[in-house]
Amino acid sequence: MNIETVSTKPIAGQKPGTSGLRKKTATFLEPGYLENYIAAIIEGIGGVEGATMVIGGDGRFGNRQAIKTLVRMLAAAGAKHLIIGQNGLLSTPAASCVIRKRQATGGFIFSASHNPGGEHGDFGLKYNLANGGPAPENVTSAIYKATQTLSSYRIAELDEIDLSDVATVEHDGFVVEVIDPVTDYAALMEELFDFDAISGLFDSGFRLAYDAMHAATGPYAKAILEGRLGAAVGTVRNGEPLPDFGGLHPDPNPVHAKALFDLMAAPEAPDMGAASDGDGDRNLVLGPGLPVSPSDSIAVLAANAHLAPGYERGLAGVARSMPTSRALDRVAEELGISLYETPTGWKFFGNLLDAGKITMCGEESAGAGSDHVREKDGLWAVLLWLNILAVRRQSIPEIVREHWARFGRNYYTRHDYEAIETERAETLMSELTARLASLPGEKAGALTIEGADEFAYHDPIDGSLAEHQGIRILFEGGGRAVFRLSGTGTEGATLRVYLERFEPAGGDHALEPQQALAEIIAAAGEVAGIEKHTGRTAPDVIT
Known part of the structure; x- marks a missing residue:
């Protein structure tokens, strides 16, 4: 040539x-x-x-x-x-x-x-x-x-x-x-899950609404859900991949998947709503009247993974990214397995998976996966949920509420401030970093800061060090705020603020997350000077 x-x-x-x-x-x-x-x-x-x-x-x-x-x-x-x-x-x-x-x-x-x-x-x-x-x-x-x-x-x-x-x-x-x-992927899914049990779930009248967002997962979802598993034709919505995703923003969150959220909040909602993103590695799972946060989802999946054939021997260990809620930690503790905390980015799970240290991992950004591949996998997460539902014969809200009653609830939200002028976003982070040593003991809104640091990760497999992976602010009483700049945008900078507090088993698990986290949201905004540095009085996206 x-x-x-x-x-x-x-x-x-x-x-x-x-x-x-x-x-x-x-x-x-x-x-x-x-x-x-x-x-x-x-x-x-x-x-x-x-x-x-x-x-x-x-x-x-x-x-x-x-x-x-x-x-x-x-x-x-x-x-x-x-x-x-x-x-x-x-x-x-x-x-x-x-x-x-x-x-x-x-x-x-x-x-x-x-x-x-x-x-x-x-x-x-x-x-x-x-x-x-x-x-x-x-x-x-x-x-x-x-x-x-x-x-x-x-x-x-x-x-x-x-x-x-x-x-x-x-x-x-x-x-x-x-x-x-589709062929190789579909064959792998059939090895991991009880397709006969899931088919039986659909045969019983179970209704699923799966939004492929005119993105990559459409052909996979149609072939597996409607073709192999017998879900009703039309279960997969927006199933044809289009160069512009049909004008949709292929991010499965409450803003860009609003139609699905509205459907699942309606009186005649199907039994499950689900979606994947542009390249099929993220997932969204909703029950009737109850969206499942990605942090809760990976915790529920880990607690119930043994119900699927591919994981019936149990999990070697689990991992989550640092900003992800600590709900998974409580599952790992009860199961008696190791929990690893890594920086954001699926690449940090690779060494742990290859070394057999973990079987399952997840991120708060709608990502979950296991050792079957080395990427997060949206349709895999949906199929594991279906397998669990087929075995337990309970609704998603029932399973999630039972999980909270057993492990407690980590109230959690993420606030995104998008397309900030890069210099202003970096100034916010650098000024906050410079104050970390002096923050413990200070008041922020109604809360007192207990600890503050910048997360660094020492890879336990190859010894490498990843520094500057996000700022953590810990409040007295167990609340937490995490700040980091996203590396996935193409315009300006995106400031992500992750907010969390724990409500033990037996506590009030029925609050709306923004309400439950109101004091931590206010404290985080004050300690970082978000409005001063960005000019924003509210986030662009709340998940």
Whole structure:
């Protein structure tokens, strides 16, 4: 094949965040922008000579063209075998599944996850390792270093790749295999869950409303829920992946999934509501009249996981990100298993999973997963809930309230202040950091600060240190506020404030979270000077 070497220069700002590089779609469409970043990944991972790579994405605008560019560059770099989801589609957990099943060298995932799509939306690219998990910090640091020194990239001349046809094509020993994106993932789910029991649940009249948000999970949900499990046709809503997600913002939260929340609050609500995000790794679960917070969801799943065949032997351990509520900690204590607290970002769970230290893990940002793949997995979480419901034959509200009665309730909320001017957000964080040593003993609103620190994580497997992972403020009485800047946005900075207090078993578990947390919300705003630094009197999104 003919290979062209193209001269280039470093492009500023190509630093991967917690889930790869995310920018506005228009930025990725700038001449050479995508090519530079792909070349930096190839260099940062030590080359791809002879490699087998999995490629897919969430179907957003630009996905197919970006894949075709990647194919040409991997061919030029000496890769030997590419496995690509049909029409360029692979949900993030399905990509992890295929990488692991096919023993691939790694994988490229084109996605900006829960960010909006379309020509005027967002785009992204991340690299996953051979274990199926996101590249850790030492790899993303090497990729970023390569972006700063790049002087050329190589690209091959190839015949047009037909991504719509499930087929295998060879070009001078270079193999491109287009696969059905659902098959391997669906087979894995059938190994983990009692599909017959779940089918029986649907046969009994159980009603589910699953919103795929015109994103990657639609084909998976239709094939598994409606096809294999027998849920009624129409159970999967917004099931066709669209380049702009049908104008929807594919983030399953009360703002962007409002129609589903309204449905589940209505008198004739179905038995369960669920949704996944743009690339299928997040989940939302709602019972009639009772949304289940992601922090509570992972705790309930861990407490009941033994009811599913894939977890009937119990859990080796569990992990959560630091800002996630401590509801999971109480389950781990009762089960007598280890609990690990990591920074935000699924990549931090990878070493624990690979070492067999944990079986299940989760984040407050609607993420839950297990050792079946190395990504969070939205549809997996929904299927585990269905398996639990099929065995216990109770409603979601009954299961959740029984959980609170047993373990106590961690009242929890997250307040997001979006698109803040980056300098102002960083000033807020730096000034708060500078005051940490003096905060204990101070009053904040009606509360007294008991402790304050900046979270750092020592990986127990490889010994690496991740610093500056969020500020924790502990209040007398057990309340907590956590502050961090998100690494998943593409415009300005997003300040995330996580607020929590514990109500023991036998206490009042019926309060609305914003009401239960009112004093902590006020104290957090005062101690950080949120209004002063951001000009905002209220968050943009509350979850």
